[in-house]
Each structure stands twice: as structure tokens, then as C-alpha cells.
Amino acid sequence: RVTKLTAENNHLKQTYKQLFDSIKSSRVQSKEQCDDLINKVNLKSVEVADLNASLQVKVLVITALKEQLKGKAVLPKAVSLNPIDPAILQVDVVPLIPKLRKNRTAHIDYLKHNLEEAATLRELVESERLLSPLNTPLAYACKYTRRIQELLMIL
Numbered sequence: 001r002v003t004k005l006t007a008e009n010n011h012l013k014q015t016y017k018q019l020f021d022s023i024k025s026s027r028v029q030s031k032e033q034c035d036d037l038i039n040k041v042n043l044k045s046v047e048v049a050d051l052n053a054s055l056q057v058k059v060l061v062i063t064a065l066k067e068q069l070k071g072k073a074v075l076p077k078a079v080s081l082n083p084i085d086p087a088i089l090q091v092d093v094v095p096l097i098p099k100l101r102k103n104r105t106a107h108i109d110y111l112k113h114n115l116e117e118a119a120t121l122r123e124l125v126e127s128e129r130l131l132s133p134l135n136t137p138l139a140y141a142c143k144y145t146r147r148i149q150e151l152l153m154i155l
Helices: 002-070 096-104 105-132 136-154
Strands: none
Touching: 002 136
């Protein structure tokens, strides 16, 4: 009977050893699978973060375009506001006295004066246009001040 029990004990030890070894190998396999899954999840999370960042950029672009369509243009970069001297705002176009029309130097001085005034006016209009680029009256004013300057240069 003792030999029978020792044989059964040996058989049980062998069975337990096989089960223990199979547990070790399955544990190693499951750990490898778990590591692979963790790597895949990390890669997907990085991809999702990149997609979210690009989506956020696109949303900002769409929002800016919508604001421009509404006429509330948001400038992408800061525009420095220079304080405008009130003396500059006074455009002084002096009418030419008929007596001086035949005087060439007076006429050239008159044209130079008007050219300077037109340049000042153009600077003012362009600075205001930078602040509100979708304002069509300012666009027309800018175009016409440029034409005035060109005409004065021709004369």
C-alpha cells in the first residue's frame, strides 16, 4: 500500500509540475499579448491626439472664416495702433489763385503740397484699412487716394 501511495504521490507531483509549467508559459504569452495591446493602444492614442490637434486647427480656421464673412474680421497678427496726431487729419488743399496759375514755380509748389496731403490721406486710409480689411468704403477710399497721388505725380 505504501508503494501505491508513493506512486500516486509521484503521479500527482508530475501533474502539478506540468500544470505549473503550463501556467508559466501561458503567463509569459499573456504578458507578451498584453504588452502588444498596450503598445497598440499607445499608438492609437498618439494618432487620436494628432487628429484632434489638426481638427482644432481646422475649427479655428473655419471660425475665422465665419467671422470674416460676418464682417467681424479677426486679424491673425497684432496690428500696432499708432496714435494719430490731429494735425495730420487736417487735409489742407489750398485753391490756386488765378493770378498764380501762370507762375510755374508756384504751380509746382502747389502740386507738391497737394501730393504731400494726398500721401498723408493715403497713409491714414491704409492704416484704418488694416484695422478693418473688409470695410469696402475704406477700400474704395484707398484706391482713389492712390489714383489721386498718381495723377498729381503725372502733373
